[in-house]
Amino acid sequence: MPRTRLEHANITVSDLTRTVSWMENVFGWKVRWEGPSIHNGSTVHIGAPDSYLALYQSPNALATPPDSYNTRAALNHLAVVVDDLDATEERVASAGFTPRSHADYEPGRRFYFEDHDGIEYEVVQY
Incomplete structure (x- = not known):
């Protein structure tokens, strides 16, 4: 069977600048790309050369998430x-x-x- 790996996950955050800052300081990750995104939002790809997190910030107010352990696909x-x-x-x-x-x-x-x-x-x- 071929070797596989997870390349990235895409998550919504409330403040890209704040999240990028702590990820750089805590994990030593680097911004790989940033720019406009779907639904008039903004995205930053941050991580290592071979994997990253895509951080998405919506221009709209964010809903409060449900309890993830009791929500399908959370x-x-x-x-x-x-x-x-x-x-x-x-x-x-x-x-x-x-x-x-x-x-x-x-x-x-x-x-x-x-x-x-x-x-x-x-x-x-x-």
Whole structure:
């Protein structure tokens, strides 16, 4: 079977500038592309050379999302692999987020946090 990988996910955020800033500072990601997007919105692609997140900001007011774990096709969390979990956790806290749900089980250590928009991230070190 051919090798496959996830190239990107597309998520809606309330403030592109704020989200890009913390992702650059916490994960060290770089902006790959930015510009106008569907429905008169704006998009920024941020990440690594071979994978990224497409961040979309609508010009319209955003609805409050439902509980993702009880909604079909909802996003529960995004997972990011890092080389140094402890240093990343320090940057997460410095960005104003609260690390929680720490765990250490095979195949790696991890913690979770939510960003300004309530998007949950899992950070793992293998």
